[in-house]
Every structure is written in C-alpha cells, then in structure tokens.
Amino acid sequence: MIVPIELIPPQPVKYDITIDKLPKLTFNTKVVVVTNPTVAGFHLETLLSHIQSPELHVVTIPDGEQYKTLQTVESILNECFEHKLDRKSLLIAFGGGVIGDMTGFTASLYQRGIDFIQIPTTLLSQVDASVGGKTGVNNKYGKNLIGAFYQPKAVYINPEFLKTLPKREFAAGFAEIVKMAVMFDREYFDFLKNADLADEAQLKETIRRSVELKAWVVNQDEKEAGIRAVLNYGHTFGHVVENETDYTTYLHGEAVAIGMVMANALAVELGLMSEEEADEVKALLKTQELPTTYCIDDVDAFYEHFFLDKKSANNSIKFILPKKIGSHKIVQDIDEAVVKKVLRRFGEE
Numbered sequence: 381m382i383v384p385i386e387l388i389p390p391q392p393v394k395y396d397i398t399i400d401k402l403p404k405l406t407f408n409t410k411v412v413v414v415t416n417p418t419v420a421g422f423h424l425e426t427l428l429s430h431i432q433s434p435e436l437h438v439v440t441i442p443d444g445e446q447y448k449t450l451q452t453v454e455s456i457l458n459e460c461f462e463h464k465l466d467r468k469s470l471l472i473a474f475g476g477g478v479i480g481d482m483t484g485f486t487a488s489l490y491q492r493g494i495d496f497i498q499i500p501t502t503l504l505s506q507v508d509a510s511v512g513g514k515t516g517v518n519n520k521y522g523k524n525l526i527g528a529f530y531q532p533k534a535v536y537i538n539p540e541f542l543k544t545l546p547k548r549e550f551a552a553g554f555a556e557i558v559k560m561a562v563m564f565d566r567e568y569f570d571f572l573k574n575a576d577l578a579d580e581a582q583l584k585e586t587i588r589r590s591v592e593l594k595a596w597v598v599n600q601d602e603k604e605a606g607i608r609a610v611l612n613y614g615h616t617f618g619h620v621v622e623n624e625t626d627y628t629t630y631l632h633g634e635a636v637a638i639g640m641v642m643a644n645a646l647a648v649e650l651g652l653m654s655e656e657e658a659d660e661v662k663a664l665l666k667t668q669e670l671p672t673t674y675c676i677d678d679v680d681a682f683y684e685h686f687f688l689d690k691k692s693a694n695n696s697i698k699f700i701l702p703k704k705i706g707s708h709k710i711v712q713d714i715d716e717a718v719v720k721k722v723l724r725r726f727g728e729e
C-alpha cells in the first residue's frame with residue numbers, strides 16, 4: 381500500500397547580508413554567542429556592546445579546524461541545554477568558518493532547529509562560509525561529511541574585524557576569492573590582479589563582489605543539485621590534502637589553493653585550459669604567498685579518497701574544472717589513468 385504525502389512547501393528562504401559596521405542588534409529571546417578564545421580576546425567586548433537581549437550567554441569552544449567535530453557540537457548543545465534555550469532562542473556564530481559551520485549545525489539540531497545568525501570575523505568566512513547555509517563537521521573519513529543545509533537568519537559582515545587577522549589567515553580567504561573569480565568572472569580576476577586589499581574601499585568591494593557571486597549561485601541551487609557544485613572548485617583535491625595532513629598542516633584556504641592548482645593541471649591535461657592561464661592563476665595565488673605545491677606520497681590512496689567526496693555518486697567522481705579563466709565545466713568519468721598521471725606529476729614537483 382502506498383500512502384501519499386504532500387507537504388506544503390516552506391516559505392522561500394530569504395535573508396539580508398549586511399556589509400558594513402556592526403549595527404545595534406536587539407532580540408527579545410535568549411541569545412547564545414558561540415566563539416573561541418582568539419576571537420573573544422580581540423572582539424567579544426565590541427560584539428556584546430552591540431547586542432541587547434533579556435538573557436545573553438557566551439559559549440567558548442577551542443580554536444582550530446581539528447576541533448570541528450561532532451564532539452564539539454555536542455558540547456555546544458550541552459551548553460544550550462544548561463542555559464535552557466527554547467525554540468525561540470537564537471545562536472550567534474562569532475568567528476571564522478569553523479565557528480560558523482559548527483554553530484549553524486548546532487542550531488539545526490537543537491530541538492530540531494532554532495534560528496542562528498552569522499557574524500563572520502575572517503576574510504574566508506566573510507566572503508564565503510557565512511553565506512549559503514552549508515553547516516557541519518569533519519570526521520576521520522573526511523571533510524564536512526556530517527552536516528546539514530541550514531540557512532542563517534541574517535549575516536553581518538564587518539570588514540573592521542579583519543584588522544586583527546593574521547596575514548596567513550587573510551591569504552587563506554583570498555584563495556576562496558580567487559576560486560569565485562576563476563569559476564565565474566574574468567573581469568573580477570583581472571581586478572584582483574591589480575587590487576590593493578590593504579585599501580579599505582578595495583577590500584570592501586572585493587568582499588561585496590564575492591558575496592554577490594556566492595549568493596547568486598546559492599539562490600539558484602541551495603542544496604547543490606547543480607551549479608552550486610562549482611563552488612567546490614579546488615575542494616575535491618584540497619579536502620584530501622586537509623584530511624591527509626590531519627587538518628593541522630594547511631589552513632582550509634591553503635588546501636583549496638593547492639587543490640585549484642591541481643584542478644588546473646587536470647584541466648590543462650584535458651585541453652580545457654591553457655598552460656598560460658594555469659600559470660596566471662598560480663601567480664595570483666602567489667601574490668598572497670599561498671602554497672601551490674604538495675607532495676602526494678601515495679597517488680592511489682589520494683585517488684581513492686575522491687570517492688568519499690560528497691559530489692561523487694554511483695562510483696563516479698565529479699571534477700569541477702576551469703574552462704579558461706571566468707568559466708567552468710563539471711566533468712565526470714575522467715579516465716582514472718589520466719587523473720593519476722596528473723597527480724603523479726604533481727607529486728614530483
């Protein structure tokens with residue numbers, strides 16, 4: 381017997397992304413700010429002075445990608461129970477992408493879902509992670525393998541928070557910016573080649589354009605059934621680099637930089653991109669001193685890891701490749717020998 385069920389479609393997802401000074405935020409519910417000691421040390425006082433709520437708590441979790449785990453999420457959930465949050469309560473993610481991904485995931489789980497907002501404090505989270513509702517954690521099998529699509533209610537991007545960000549972290553954010561440009565916008569890529577990101581106006585314009593591109597993609601394909609996969613350029617390779625090195629050697633953005641160079645090498649091999657353009661991308665990454673090489677010890681193991689990538693299905697790996705700078709191609713069923721040849725060459729560099 382078949383029992384049909386037809387659910388009333390939910391309201392369309394809609395939220396504002398503000399790129400400006402942090403406004404005063406007033407809530408009539410309990411609020412829990414999730415952050416880490418580094419971000420709290422620099423900016424918590426500022427944040428708290430902007431929030432009004434009948435009951436405000438701060439939960440501090442350890443700093444680092446290696447803590448982006450179910451265990452940490454459970455510790456945040458426990459704090460939510462201790463503070464007796466209810467279904468109207470709100471979580472605020474205050475930090476980089478690690479905080480954002482875990483806070484969003486916690487919000488999706490607590491009593492089957494409560495609201496959260498994003499206040500990103502790294503370049504990477506301002507241009508990418510805070511927008512689009514991918515939330516989750518890593519495990520020993522790989523990156524972000526446990527999670528949910530769960531959208532924030534609002535995103536407040538204040539570029540002033542970036543003044544305390546270490547140079548290496550800034551560069552990691554730049555990698556995701558380059559990703560957007562290579563995939564979607566040659567003009568933006570050229571702008572980046574000449575941009576002075578120490579200049580406030582140019583930095584703000586860079587954040588604005590990246591967020592605009594990301595929102596444009598997510599608006600078309602929230603759950604990655606199609607074009608959203610393009611935001612994964614460099615990640616199929618980069619996630620393996622992160623996992624192989626226990627999330628402690630490379631920052632996410634650095635692994636993505638390496639991954640984009642690997643993807644470009646494959647694109648060159650397939651005749652999708654010229655060697656000159658691949659060099660152009662590498663040169664742009666190098667302006668921020670991002671890593672562009674990685675020694676693959678075991679090509680077979682590296683390749684096997686691709687099957688755990690969330691884009692892989694039915695034993696087929698999906699590669700997101702540039703088709704000259706500013707456009708992309710999603711390619712499936714590339715001959716294993718071709719991929720391994722490129723990986724092997726990479727390891728020899």
Ligand SMILES: NC(=O)c1ccc[n+]([C@@H]2O[C@H](COP(=O)([O-])OP(=O)(O)OC[C@H]3O[C@@H](n4cnc5c(N)ncnc54)[C@H](O)[C@@H]3O)[C@@H](O)[C@H]2O)c1
Nearest residue numbers: 418476477478479501502504505508509514541544545632
């Ligand atoms: N959900 C998404 O769409 C999405 C997109 C891209 C990346 N991500 C995820 O985001 C994570 C990477 O994010 P990230 O690069 O922001 O790393 P992160 O969250 O680890 O932050 C980087 C470091 O900067 C510190 N920091 C944060 N703000 C600071 C500030 N203003 N001043 C000084 N120090 C500051 C943090 O404490 C941390 O040590 C990865 O887990 C990645 O998978 C998610």
Ligand SMILES: O=C(O)C(=O)C[C@@H](O)[C@H](O)[C@H](O)COP(=O)(O)O
Nearest residue numbers: 508512514523524608611612615690
């Ligand atoms: O928003 C997206 O979609 C992205 O792919 C953005 C990526 O920069 C980000 O690192 C994302 O978390 C990777 O997604 P995943 O599904 O491969 O875990």
Ligand SMILES: [Zn+2]
Nearest residue numbers: 556615632636
């Ligand atoms: Zn990323």
